[in-house]
Amino acid sequence: QDLDCGMLKLPDCAPDVDVSSEVKREAVDPTKKAVFTNPKIEAFGPLQGPVHPRNVDSLYAGYRNHTTGHVEKCHLNSFHFEDQFNTFHSKGYAADPSDFSNPAKRHLQHPRHPASVVHAMSGMHDDEAAAPVSEAKRQKTEGAGKWSGFDSSAQVNAAIEKAQQERVQQEVAQKELEADAEVQDETQRVTTEFHGKEETDYQGRSWLSEPRRMDRQKADHQCFMPKKWIHTWSGHTMGVNVIRWFPDSAHLLLSGSMDSKIKIWDFHNKRDCKRTYMGHDQAVRDINFTAAGKKFYSCSYDKNVQLWDTETGQIISTFSNRKIPFCVTPHPHASEEHIFIAGCQNKKAVQWDARTGEIVQEYDEHLAAVNTVTFCEDAKRIVTTSDDKKIFVWDYGIPIVVKYIAEPHMNSIPSITVHPSEKYFAGQSMDNSIVVYEAGGKFKFQPRKKFRGHLNSGYAIKVGFSPDGRWVCSGDAGGRLWFWDWAKCKNHRTFKAHDGVCISSLWHPHQPSRVVTCGWDGLIKLWD
Numbered sequence: 210q211d212l213d214c215g216m217l218k219l220p221d222c223a224p225d226v227d228v229s230s231e232v233k234r235e236a237v238d239p240t241k242k243a244v245f246t247n248p249k250i251e252a253f254g255p256l257q258g259p260v261h262p263r264n265v266d267s268l269y270a271g272y273r274n275h276t277t278g279h280v281e282k283c284h285l286n287s288f289h290f291e292d293q294f295n296t297f298h299s300k301g302y303a304a305d306p307s308d309f310s311n312p313a314k315r316h317l318q319h320p321r322h323p324a325s326v327v328h329a330m331s332g333m334h335d336d337e338a339a340a341p342v343s344e345a346k347r348q349k350t351e352g353a354g355k356w357s358g359f360d361s362s363a364q365v366n367a368a369i370e371k372a373q374q375e376r377v378q379q380e381v382a383q384k385e386l387e388a389d390a391e392v393q394d395e396t397q398r399v400t401t402e403f404h405g406k407e408e409t410d411y412q413g414r415s416w417l418s419e420p421r422r423m424d425r426q427k428a429d430h431q432c433f434m435p436k437k438w439i440h441t442w443s444g445h446t447m448g449v450n451v452i453r454w455f456p457d458s459a460h461l462l463l464s465g466s467m468d469s470k471i472k473i474w475d476f477h478n479k480r481d482c483k484r485t486y487m488g489h490d491q492a493v494r495d496i497n498f499t500a501a502g503k504k505f506y507s508c509s510y511d512k513n514v515q516l517w518d519t520e521t522g523q524i525i526s527t528f529s530n531r532k533i534p535f536c537v538t539p540h541p542h543a544s545e546e547h548i549f550i551a552g553c554q555n556k557k558a559v560q561w562d563a564r565t566g567e568i569v570q571e572y573d574e575h576l577a578a579v580n581t582v583t584f585c586e587d588a589k590r591i592v593t594t595s596d597d598k599k600i601f602v603w604d605y606g607i608p609i610v611v612k613y614i615a616e617p618h619m620n621s622i623p624s625i626t627v628h629p630s631e632k633y634f635a636g637q638s639m640d641n642s643i644v645v646y647e648a649g650g651k652f653k654f655q656p657r658k659k660f661r662g663h664l665n666s667g668y669a670i671k672v673g674f675s676p677d678g679r680w681v682c683s684g685d686a687g688g689r690l691w692f693w694d695w696a697k698c699k700n701h702r703t704f705k706a707h708d709g710v711c712i713s714s715l716w717h718p719h720q721p722s723r724v725v726t727c728g729w730d731g732l733i734k735l736w737d
Contacts, residue, residue, distance in 0.1 A: 401522025402485045408520075417503075417520045419458040420477050432675035433722040434692050434702050435736035442474050444482050448729030451495055451671070452713050456502040459718050462725065463505065464733055465493030471507055473519070474733070476717075488515050488524050495536045500543040508534035514551050516563055528561050530568065538582040550591065552579030558593050560606075572608045574601055580623040580669065583634060585648045592652075594622040594636065602652055612652050623669035628695075629678040633658075639666050643683060643693075660693045662700050671713035673724070682724060684711025690726060690736075706734060 297303035408416055447467035455461035460477040471486040471493055489509035498505045504525065508514045514528040514537055533554040540548040547563040550572075558579045560570035577596035584605075585592055591603040598619050602612030622636035627648055633655065634648045643660040647653045663685035673682040674695075681693045688707040693700050707728030717723040724736045 400486065400488045400524055402487070403522070404482050404484065415520055416483060417461070419460055430677065430721050432677045432679060432716065434680060435722055435724045437737060438706075438734055439737045440480055440735040442480065442482070442733040442735075443731070444472055444485075445470065445731045447492075448709065448712070448731055449727035449733060450493060450712060452715055452725060452727045452733060453496055453498060453505075454715060454718065456498050456500060462733070463496055463498065464727060465496045465507060466731070467492040467729075469493060469509065469511075471496060471517075480735075484522050486517055486522055488517070489513065494534065497537055497539055497549075499539050499546040500541060501546065504546070506537045506539055506549055508537040508551060514549075514561070526563055526566055528563075528566060530555075530559055532557075533578075535578060536581050538584065541584050541588050545588075550582045552582050552593065552595075554578045556595070558582050558591070570606060570608060572601075572603055574608075574610050575599065580621070581625045581636075583625050583627060585627070585631075585634070590649070592625065592634065592648075594625060596621050596623075600636075600646070600652075614646070614652065614654070616654075624671050626672040626674060629674055629676055635660075635672045635674075635681065637665050637668075637670050637672060637683070641666050643672055643681065658695075658698055660691075660698055660700075662703075663689065663691045668710055668712065670711070671715075673714040673716050675716045676718050676721070680716075682714045682716065684714055684726060684728070686710050688728060688730075690714060690724075706736070707732065 293303040405416060410416075442462070442464075445464065445466040445468055449464050449466045451465045453463045455463070460475075461483070462474045462476050463471065464474065465471050469487070469489045469491055471489075473483050473486075475481055475483055486507075489507065489511050491510040493507055493509050496505060496507045498519075503519055505517050505519055506514060507517065510533055512529050512531055512533050514534050516525040516528075517523070518525055528551075530553065534551040535554065536552040538550050538552075539546055548560065548569075549563065550558050550560045552558050556573065556575045556577060556579065558572040558575075559568055560572070561567070562569045572591070572593065575593065575595040575597055576599075579593055579595050581592075581594045583592040584590070585602075589605055590611075591605055593601050593603065595601075598615065598621050600612075600614035600619075600622065601610045602614070603609070604611055620639040622638055622644070624637040625634050626636075627634045632648055633645050635643050635645050638644045641661065641664055645655040645658040647655070660681055660683070663683055664687055665683070665685055668686055670684050670686075674680070675682075679695055680701075681695050683691050684706065685691060688705060688709055688711050689703055690706040690711055691700060692702040706726050707730050709729035711726055711728045714724055714726045717725070722737055725733060726736065727733045
């Protein structure tokens with residue numbers, strides 16, 4: 210029979226749900242002051258419908274802040290997101306972002322790795338848990354840890370002392386190795402050569418002693434300008450940088466050259482070379498005798514300052530601060546000849562004690578390399594000049610500037626010589642002139658005493674004085690030798706002395722009209 214489908218009632222399997230609250234939801238009018246509905250109940254009410262009997266979610270318990278569910282904001286930076294994303298896709302688990310402060314609390318499992326077991330407390334996979342732990346990691350994890358409390362001061366001090374002792378032992382071992390290497394090099398290297406027949410005469414006197422028939426003039430003798438060239442000392446293969454008289458007697462002449470050799474010449478008898486000192490590896494910059502003359506210091510571009518025995522030619526000590534020394538000045542008193550000051554490339558004047566080989570003081574105020582160090586006022590003051598165009602006056606042993614000389618018109622002064630009266634000092638200024646300052650008191654500039662005419666720009670040419678203080682002499686870049694009157698600052702004589710630069714000139718202290726010059730042509734000449 211044909212049944213009328215419209216007359217039959219279709220079965221409804223869905224349970225009865227009250228949707229009146231959803232349909233009759235009214236919006237809150239912001240213009241009204243009174244609210245007649247409870248939006249909290251409507252927004253956070255429990256869901257309607259069937260609930261899973263074994264998995265009750267928070268949405269069904271009524272904890273929701275959205276119409277369709279619960280929304281929670283979680284801040285996660287890009288690094289941690291990428292880290293957990295890659296971990297989830299590679300190992301099958303990741304940290305729960307709902308409690309990111311404690312990632313080991315809960316881990317999510319990847320659907321492609323259903324058999325992977327995650328250790329909730331350790332945060333490791335089974336494969337990782339089975340891997341052996343390294344010794345360093347075990348010591349780190351099994352140690353005191355950050356919850357073990359603070360170490361006592363005794364333990365901390367003991368650890369510090371142990372570390373210091375180990376460091377000191379390493380430094381001592383390194384110094385011993387370096388000393389052994391230096392001793393081995395020095396024993397294998399010949400540092401001196403004597404050119405005479407015998408080092409002593411028939412009476413046992415050393416070749417260094419002063420001749421008995423030494424012609425000495427009186428201290429107040431009058432000096433005259435030389436006129437002719439009478440002798441030449443040749444032996445250096447490169448230019449001669451510096452020459453020095455033997456203290457007091459001046460019967461020997463010491464010279465330092467760019468060929469890294471130092472030679473001592475006889476001035477009184479045969480005028481030949483007595484001994485050659487070969488201890489430097491590069492050009493010799495400066496040399497200076499001690500007060501007695503039995504020793505002398507030398508500095509070179511190999512960054513070393515060496516103390517020599519003048520008679521035997523042996524190297525007594527070597528000093529270095531890994532910087533190029535431009536000058537070396539020993540203390541003028543015989544009781545403190547073990548003290549010397551070196552002006553270095555690192556903007557410091559470094560004071561050494563030759564007995565211990567240690568730096569005892571550093572005069573550090575200049576802004577460029579220190580060129581000269583000069584003792585004044587009976588060695589109570591020190592005058593230093595530098596490439597920063599300044600002159601500083603210091604108290605000896607105190608690294609504080611007591612006089613600061615700097616003017617806009619000043620130039621660099623790479624060479625200084627004290628007047629025989631010890632009241633003034635003259636310096637080669639790089640504006641082709643010689644400037645004069647007081648060597649004591651207020652160290653005033655003497656504007657009326659300025660010597661001009663020669664060309665010295667770019668060269669550290671040494672200024673010379675006659676023993677009576679009447680004449681001033683200086684070489685120049687063209688190899689000429691200039692003489693000025695000290696009182697009138699007038700040029701009296703000029704003649705050609707060397708083919709290259711005439712770098713230094715010395716007046717003999719006892720023979721009134723004899724001058725020795727040296728130049729970059731490798732020659733040392735005597736003029737009378």
